[in-house]
Amino acid sequence: MKKKLSQYIGLVAVSILLVACGDNVASDQESQSSMSDLATESYENQIIEINGLADHYHTGDSVELSALPEKETETTQWQWYTRENEESEWKVVSGQRTKDFIGEATADGLEIKAALVDDNDEPYAESEPAKIVIDDHHGHDEASKQIYAGYFEDDQVENRELSDFEGEWQSVFPYLQSGDLDEVFEHKAEESDAMTAAEYKDYYTIGYETTVDQVVIEGNQVTFYDDEKDYSGTYENDGYEILNYEKGNRGVRFVFKLVDGSDEMPEYIQFSDHNIFPEESHHYHLFWGDDRDTVLEEMDNWPTYYPADLDATGLVQDMLAH
Template sequence: MFILKRPYLYLSVLALSLALVACQDSEKTATTNSTSAEEGESTNDNATSAETADIAIDGLGDHYHTGDTIELAAVLSEDADYDHWHWYTRESGQSEWEVESGQEGDTFSGEASVDGLEIKAALYNDNHEVFAESEPVTIVIDDHHGNDEESKQIYQGYFDDDQVADRELTDWEGDWQSVYPYLLNGDLDEVFAHKAEEGDMTAEEYKDYYTEGYVTDVERIVIDHGNVTFYKDGEEFSGDYEYDGYEILTYEKGNRGVRFIYKLAEKSNEMPQYIQFSDHIISPQKSSHFHLYWGDDREKLLEEVTHWPTYYPSNLDGDDIVRDQLAH
């Protein structure tokens, strides 16, 4: 009888062991699934295995000014039946993402106040798992002339003579485009309408005023290590320029401006003898846009106040330029 019971006892122990292993595997699986579901609703940087689409962020500006409105839209690469969105932000130097309260659709709206702020969007499925998540975009705030009261006064043309300082041509180094084509195609009409709301002219009168100011056939200017190249009607003309001092001008309204003047180093029949920069900045600082005057008579050029071709970085589009002008 003893010999007959031993196999039975062995089989019983084996069955019990298998049952315990199966139970442990089941608990492990349940725990893993629970953790994944919780992470799907969190600000976890890693997309889950449920992700099957890409999200692009549209509407990001080249830069913003303090107080500008940030308007972004999340664009899904394929159709989905889900509408559970969250937007997350993270300041420079932070490791954790924070969910933005009230931003639960596929669009984001907020005020530009933190330079370097990262923003991303995530779409969740019905199981509260991440279906898709965008790459972060970064908000760049550049107030150009400063956001303090003194900087604002200087921009408006109110400053003391001893605040003015010499500037190198490197302050305007870069690739620049004329703003005149954007006026011609109507992109700047929004700017003129905005000026009419606060100014003393109609939108059409502002457009006429700026048309006279912006008109030029030099559609692009490249400045590099003292060399200035004009692009005109498909042709290029270049010359090296050296600093020739500055002049402070007083305008009819009582405000003032500074012309920083550069003289052609070697005579050329193609390039002007003088170029004069005016950009509302009165001391060394990288320029964000400028008005340029050029000609062969230094003193006569200083009298020109109605025609001021204006240039912005060539990597900006019409929306970027409108945003910049509305801020001023």
């Protein structure tokens, strides 16, 4: 009887121990799951930016993007998605599991987004879509290349409206000062024996120098942002001028005249963007002053403006493509 009682007590003890162990395992699993859920929930409202997007690409250009989360994350689980347009379904991009995306520009209008994903590859935070714009405006036919280089006939030139330059624009001079454009100058030096990288930087420092950090063009209204002050004016078309350069090539200045606005705004603004007929501008050199002919003679200083939404990476990529 005592032996049976002892065996019974032993079985009860083992049962209690097993139940306790099971509870501990379940508790640990619940704890881990809870911690995972909390980690996921803490990033559900995470803002993810995509850096490195160029204003536009040429067919075949490399597309290099980086996802930048607003908050530090412990997870390294990323996934990239693409879709052909807003009506299409998102598709997973295979092999792209880090914060960096590397691809090729093959489809105009392609949308790309990055997402943080859980262990089941379910997204819990994602970026706004970035759109790939392909514009082979200068690119692949010989005639376009010749025009971009400054070789064209007078009868090819057509007048242009201010709407070709509409938008919000940023000066590239601050990027030069910060060293972000050094890669561009090094590339130029490698491609040509004309100057060293340092000499290219000196040349472009003179060319890009300006205190007008931003230009906004809307309709016929032009606004300069100069040292944190802004001035606006209304401009009308004043034709164009074909200029002959010492190197043998040529350029076109598209001229606009002030008709109303702040006293600080120049009487004349002149655009040069390597295009010679109506076409949306992707970047331009801007000249200004109160005497039309004097402004036309300026050849050394040509403040240059790119779309305001470009970051340093996108800006460099666009410059290297040209």
